[in-house]
Amino acid sequence: MSTAIVLAGNPNSGKTTLFNELTGARQHVGNYPGVTVEKKQGTCSSDFGKLSIVDLPGTYSLTAYSLEEVVARDFLVNENPSMVVDIVDASNLERNLYLTVQFMEMGLPVTIALNMMDVAEKREIKIDIEKLSELLNVPVVPINARSGKGKKELLKTITSHVSGMVESLRISYGRDIDSALDKMEEMIQVFGFLTAKYRARWVAIKYFENDSQITELGKKEDQKVDLQLEGVVQKVTDHLSVTLDTHPEGMIADHRYGFIHSVLKQGVISYAQDRNRLQLSDKIDKVVTNQFLGPIIMVAIIMGLYKFTFSYSEIPIGWFENFFGWVGGIADSALPDGLLKSLVISGIIDGVGGVLGFVPLIMFMFLGIAFFEDSGYLARMAFMLDRVFRMFGLHGSSVMAFIVSGGIAGGCAVPGVMAARTLKSPKERLATLLTVPFMNCGAKLPVFALLVAAFFAENEAIVMLLITLISWIGALLVARLLRSTIIKGEATPFVMELPPYRLPTIKGILIHTWERTWQYIKKAGTVILGVSIILWAMMTFPGLDETKTQEFENRRSTITSIVSSKILGELDILEKDNLSANALAVKESLTQVDFDEAHAGLKNSIAGRIGSFFEGITKFAGFDWRTNIALVGGFAAKEVVVSTLGTAYSIGEVDPEETTSLSDKLKAADGWGPLTAFSLILFTIFYAPCFVTVVCIAKEAGSWKWAGFSVVFNTVLAFGVSVLFYQIGSIVF
């Protein structure tokens, strides 16, 4: 039988490092039921049998305010773990024990793993471990999560102390509250009020703390008891506010800290130097968050991240492309021409290949983000930019998601959406998830490049800068709009720790990167493959009817019937470059027939019909059916807009990297001008995210509702902006 152990502790206390150290690769990341909080589980074999370990979300306290805290608390209450291993940062003992005390008040069996003793020693903090253990009456084991030192001893202590619930710690909260608590405890016992799950005194304390989760449960359990308890609380609250100008919540926190302070003062801890003395970390902060240097360093670091991600991931992305090209080549020669071949190559291989092509990018991006997160720099970025983001209802920590998504043109919304996970505040996080797809990701760039080159060739740089600005302003304004309408709510407090800078552990970064990448790959195998096939079908079916196909066949035979057999022979055996002038001309006419056939097929396909159907509306934004199809294709991946435009304009598939022929065509085409081009640019910035991003939004927001919202809302918004621009533009110019 395995023993269930729970790892708990403050953020930045080394909890995840210890978890990785204990479980190694034997871990599994999932979600707690119904919420998007990550649940990490793993097993650890020790000399004392197999332990199953759950890594609780890092929290400072156990209130009902944050999702993490509620999740942690519910888990502890429902699962009755045999031991709560509380990782405590020795260099930050007083604040870390605040959580410990709350575990003990719940009556949970606790073992303290005293981490970062080395840091404490460096700061000349002396801790009497035995004394601490004796005063708190729980085992305390010094460990070093990074090096794994003390791991054996910790496991031994855990296994020799496993037990069920223990006697709750009783702290005095002052005479008024204490006597009320006694009374309430008795009442709760008598009525068996919520006692199936919770300790009586703990429930009473939660009533004093005005804990919404418990009081709501209480109302459901027994309204009469609930009212009586509320009555007692109200009386004490009134009394405290008159006599001491304070309230029970404040008193309770004060006394908890008071209790910790009194324990520490009994010779547990001694400081040889001023506790608030500047440490190395603070000295770094003086420079890194400096008013002038801070922003400059930040920009340099972001550029570094981009450079690292995009230049180094290019090589493995190339391998992926070659691999899928190779697989496609095999399929091309192995399968007979026809629908199956088209499905395998254009539907499955291109679709999955396109998605897996992101894998190296995501790995590199997360390697970088994990480094910044674990080192502590991410918290500083949030600190510096919070003022700006807050104006728009976001949070300082939104910055990473925006930048990764293409805040500086060329990111990718997929890792961007996933990077929003570093945000702990649910409302700001949702607003961030929904607005980062407006950033200019690398796949939108070919579309912009094509249009800018064709219609704004003289002002390329200015127009590109304008595009970046528009996407930022748009994203921030939409965030503001969402936060004052459907995601309304108070700003989450920015009471945040700036953890000391630490060199991240390689193991930690690799595990972190792998987790995210693997989650992404799993998606590619399921939902994304399905959508990719649907999109392929939309652009293929119903295809051309027989008379039409026959027409193209006839055109081909007309061309070939008038040329000599010598030239035909030449076409059969020679490559394009070696053809004679006559043969080349014939070849080109034949290719033109192919292109025209593809064009006719596309127009007749479901996507084409959708495109034609919407022409009536989209003409207000300046788009004809061809542009519409391209935009439908862009839902697969934004750069597909370019290649589909190529097919729609009968010049074959266009390589997004090489678009000269298409820009020439567009310049000459009917209905195209700078106005239409810019209208399309605006639409591309704002319309529905590509489906890979949509899938990620669904996962990160925890519901398909928000994913659907982003598709519909963004498209409507984009259409509105484009029409407005096009109509006003048509009048002005």
Place this chain on the structure above:
Amino acid sequence: MNLRQMQVDQAGTIVSVKAVGELGRRIRDMGLIPGKEIKVQGRAPLKDPVSLRIMGFTLTLRNNEADHIEVEVQ
């Protein structure tokens, strides 16, 4: 004096924390309670939020959150 008005490097002792609800809880959970000594460590480039030192670690707080905290400056 209100925490918002404190200068960088100024130190003092917290006299009262007026915030209630979620903000109050978060502030207190991090140890910002009457009697604790704090020191203003720095401010973000746009002067908000503020970072301060308490019980040997660094904490950040927005100015409108600092408004709830009264400090007796040394």
